[in-house]
Amino acid sequence: MKPSPSILLAGLVIFQITVNTAQAEEFSFNASAYEKKPYEFNGHFDLQVSQFNTNNDSALSNLAFKPPETPKDFQRYNSEIELNGLYRFDKSTVNVRSLSQWQNDIFTSGSEHTLQEGFWNYQPNNQWSFEIGKRAIKWGKGYAWNPVGFIERTKNPDDPEVNREGFILAGAEYTQSLPVLVKLISGSIYAIPVSENFNQDFSNTTTDTVFFGAKLYLLIDDTDIDFYLRHSAETNSDYGISFATNLSSNFELHGDFAYQDKIQYTQIPSIGGLTESNHSTFQSLIGIRYLTETDLTWIAEWLHNPQGYNLSEMERYFELAHSNPTTETADYQLAQQAKQSSYGLNTPAQNYAYIRASQKDFADIVYLSASITAITSLEDKSYSLSPELIYSGLKNSELRFKATTFQGTKNSEFGEKISDSKLEFRARFFF
Amino acid sequence: MNSFKKQLLYFVTASLVILSNQAWSEASKTHDVNATQLLKEVDARLQPSSYEMYRKLINIEPDGDRKEFVLYTVKKGKENVVALFLDPASERGRSSLRVGDNMWLYIPNVGKPLRITSLQSVVGGVFNNSDILQLDYSTEYNAQNVTEEGEQLLLSLKAKNRSVAYDQLKMWVDKTHKTPIKIEAYSASGMLIKTLHYSKIKDFGNGYIRPAMLETDSPLYKGFKSVMLFDGIKPREFSEEVFSLGYMSKIGELRE
Numbered sequence: 001m002k003p004s005p006s007i008l009l010a011g012l013v014i015f016q017i018t019v020n021t022a023q024a025e026e027f028s029f030n031a032s033a034y035e036k037k038p039y040e041f042n043g044h045f046d047l048q049v050s051q052f053n054t055n056n057d058s059a060l061s062n063l064a065f066k067p068p069e070t071p072k073d074f075q076r077y078n079s080e081i082e083l084n085g086l087y088r089f090d091k092s093t094v095n096v097r098s099l100s101q102w103q104n105d106i107f108t109s110g111s112e113h114t115l116q117e118g119f120w121n122y123q124p125n126n127q128w129s130f131e132i133g134k135r136a137i138k139w140g141k142g143y144a145w146n147p148v149g150f151i152e153r154t155k156n157p158d159d160p161e162v163n164r165e166g167f168i169l170a171g172a173e174y175t176q177s178l179p180v181l182v183k184l185i186s187g188s189i190y191a192i193p194v195s196e197n198f199n200q201d202f203s204n205t206t207t208d209t210v211f212f213g214a215k216l217y218l219l220i221d222d223t224d225i226d227f228y229l230r231h232s233a234e235t236n237s238d239y240g241i242s243f244a245t246n247l248s249s250n251f252e253l254h255g256d257f258a259y260q261d262k263i264q265y266t267q268i269p270s271i272g273g274l275t276e277s278n279h280s281t282f283q284s285l286i287g288i289r290y291l292t293e294t295d296l297t298w299i300a301e302w303l304h305n306p307q308g309y310n311l312s313e314m315e316r317y318f319e320l321a322h323s324n325p326t327t328e329t330a331d332y333q334l335a336q337q338a339k340q341s342s343y344g345l346n347t348p349a350q351n352y353a354y355i356r357a358s359q360k361d362f363a364d365i366v367y368l369s370a371s372i373t374a375i376t377s378l379e380d381k382s383y384s385l386s387p388e389l390i391y392s393g394l395k396n397s398e399l400r401f402k403a404t405t406f407q408g409t410k411n412s413e414f415g416e417k418i419s420d421s422k423l424e425f426r427a428r429f430f431f
Numbered sequence: 432m433n434s435f436k437k438q439l440l441y442f443v444t445a446s447l448v449i450l451s452n453q454a455w456s457e458a459s460k461t462h463d464v465n466a467t468q469l470l471k472e473v474d475a476r477l478q479p480s481s482y483e484m485y486r487k488l489i490n491i492e493p494d495g496d497r498k499e500f501v502l503y504t505v506k507k508g509k510e511n512v513v514a515l516f517l518d519p520a521s522e523r524g525r526s527s528l529r530v531g532d533n534m535w536l537y538i539p540n541v542g543k544p545l546r547i548t549s550l551q552s553v554v555g556g557v558f559n560n561s562d563i564l565q566l567d568y569s570t571e572y573n574a575q576n577v578t579e580e581g582e583q584l585l586l587s588l589k590a591k592n593r594s595v596a597y598d599q600l601k602m603w604v605d606k607t608h609k610t611p612i613k614i615e616a617y618s619a620s621g622m623l624i625k626t627l628h629y630s631k632i633k634d635f636g637n638g639y640i641r642p643a644m645l646e647t648d649s650p651l652y653k654g655f656k657s658v659m660l661f662d663g664i665k666p667r668e669f670s671e672e673v674f675s676l677g678y679m680s681k682i683g684e685l686r687e
Contacts, residue, residue: 028660034501138541141546143545173677175675176672186675219675245546252548289545367498
């Protein structure tokens with residue numbers, strides 16, 4: 001039976017109304033759902049698997065595995081949950097950030113739980129802000145390194161954006177806008193207690209029970225300028241300056257300069273055990289951020305650390321680390337001790353370069369970004385090279401694939417790493 | 432023709448040329464003044480000089496897949512604007528600050544504001560920083576002229592300096608509401624970068640009757656479309672200190 005024209009017409013009208021209603025509902029937005037609530041809760045959950053191809057002949061694999069037990073390769077499985085909580089009342093907020101990590105590889109298997117931040121913030125008005133508790137203060141303009149980070153944990157240039165644990169402190173900040181060349185001025189001061197129970201990281205640099213950190217920030221015309229101070233009554237002060245400015249709309253220049261009066265350095269003498277000495281350091285970092293017309297972002301930084309280990313000192317350390325654990329036990333143990341000292345820092349040598357190029361919408365795939373990062377020790381010409389793909393197209397998730405190769409001659413920093421290449425895959429889910 | 436007549440003819444001709452040139456120049460100036468006034472009126476109709484606002488950005492892919500972002504934005508005067516991501520969870524807490532030509536991005540994990548460039552996209556897709564942290568059109572562009580096109584007025588705008596994201600804009604303005612209907616954004620080389628379509632005129636209260644939806648497409652993103660929905664636009668005064676690096680992590684506290 002054929003449908004009558006009137007039924008067809010009625011059907012068409014109903015269909016059109018349905019389509020119109022669907023289109024009207026297609027784009028709807030009600031801001032009341034986003035009004036401020038007393039509580040906020042969010043975080044992320046990671047699953048990561050890594051494949052390491054061991055550099056069998058390297059100094060650090062010799063220290064790690066004691067040949068002939070060196071494996072050809074090994075895997076690492078990581079998982080982490082970061083939880084962020086916020087509670088608002090009056091003019092205050094209580095902020096909490098916890099990190100639970102689980103790791104399984106050839107060296108260790110287990111979990112670790114840390115309270116990375118937990119502090120009370122009181123803001124009586126837009127100019128004054130007071131904080132007390134465990135807080136991660138982040139100073140400086142450097143992307144890969146933080147030479148002026150006097151009251152924070154050291155950055156890992158291999159993953160500069162990873163969250164870092166804070167320190168227990170009390171602080172106050174005052175901000176004032178000005179109608180002159182100096183558009184904005186902001187001063188902050190922090191008191192950081194040191195004891196056996198908390199902030200032990202500073203016990204090497206101060207014998208005080210409390211020391212102070214301070215920062216003065218100025219926005220002068222179109223340039224950020226910061227002055228930093230860490231002062232202790234019993235040890236001398238550390239000073240820092242940083243700046244950042246846009247030379248053009250797509251070209252940014254930044255720099256950090258840090259003078260530290262007493263930094264503990266370990267030396268490997270020709271005879272006998274390790275020696276410790278304190279001396280002053282002056283570190284400088286100069287960097288740029290450049291955006292091309294094709295949306296390619298370049299980040300380049302040079303870290304100059306003249307008080308770091310020179311070529312021969314690094315070679316001496318690697319030669320020791322190549323010692324036979326059975327027949328040259330004393331040298332082998334000395335190298336193990338050196339690895340735990342300033343020789344094991346992220347940047348033990350004198351000059352480093354960091355270059356990263358990242359392309360948004362790689363291969364015309366929206367939400368896919370590709371990057372390649374090179375970190376090189378300029379003295380020995382060794383380097384790491386890391387191509388990386390990040391896809392963030394699926395709602396509240398991020399998939400990251402990263403490969404790294406370590407290249408260098410014998411007794412060079414990156415040539416003596418534990419592995420000569422690694423592959424990492426990380427799935428991160430936000431909630 | 433005798434010499435006197437010739438001279439008289441030259442004089443009259445020269446006078447006419449000078450007078451017509453002056454008249455044309457005056458008309459042109461009037462045209463510019465009208466264009467400038469219209470652009471200021473467009474700005475005034477779109478939003479208060481200092482305000483808070485909520486926006487939803489929807490990136491629509493060729494296969495229909497969507498990604499949505501919700502932003503809370505506060506602006507003060509001609510130079511200061513800051514936007515905070517409220518959704519999705521992967522972007523929550525990120526904020527972008529603009530003070531004149533300076534722009535910074537705050538990512539909670541990084542924990543300190545980084546200077547960024549105006550054309551850098553913070554979410555992927557068609558929208559970039561300048562779209563998200565947009566100042567008044569009259570702050571960034573000079574109105575060159577205005578012409579009538581039926582029920583609409585066509586404004587030609589030129590960027591005041593090279594730091595502005597788009598070198599030229601063609602803006603079709605609704606005669607009744609004095610709000611934009613369509614904007615074409617061009618690069619300095621004259622290439623069309625994107626087209627913006629305003630629609631869904633809505634009464635936001637406080638005398639603001641303006642479009643509630645902005646659709647964007649770009650020849651650079653074939654098949655993609657971005658939609659921006661506006662809500663909660665209301666006049667609100669903020670202190671200058673809100674637009675500072677130290678405040679970027681606390682922008683969410685300004686919500687009521």
